[in-house]
Amino acid sequence: MEAMTDAPGLKSAVAAAERWAKSSGAEGDRLVLNCADLRVIKSGLKHRILPGASLRDCIGVGVDLSGAVLIGASFENTDLRGVRFRNCRLSQANFLQADLRPMIRANGDRRPVSFSGSQASGIGAMGAKLEHKAQLS
Numbered sequence: 001m002e003a004m005t006d007a008p009g010l011k012s013a014v015a016a017a018e019r020w021a022k023s024s025g026a027e028g029d030r031l032v033l034n035c036a037d038l039r040v041i042k043s044g045l046k047h048r049i050l051p052g053a054s055l056r057d058c059i060g061v062g063v064d065l066s067g068a069v070l071i072g073a074s075f076e077n078t079d080l081r082g083v084r085f086r087n088c089r090l091s092q093a094n095f096l097q098a099d100l101r102p103m104i105r106a107n108g109d110r111r112p113v114s115f116s117g118s119q120a121s122g123i124g125a126m127g128a129k130l131e132h133k134a135q136l137s
Helices: 007-022
Strands: none
Touching: none
């Protein structure tokens, strides 16, 4: 399946999902961006309130999700190499089969996935790809 790469469409879906969260479901829609290339919106998910987001089978290499509220979000089978989850709320998030290894830049530098300062109780990560020194705290 080909990844969705329409940046304006992805940004619109994120805005609608944040309205949904802030209005307790009265406006907008829950975020469902399965099979999307999240790199096209760069840091457009940073500090967003997106509970229950479905981001399955996405490409998210190097994306910055710092400060986002992603309680109950699904990142199942998503490529999250080098993603920043700093100060996120990730309780009950699903990382099954996700790639959480470091991103390797063209110059050989490695950027690990960062969960520093995040709240991540009850997450599922069975089958996730981790580097042997990975720390989820």
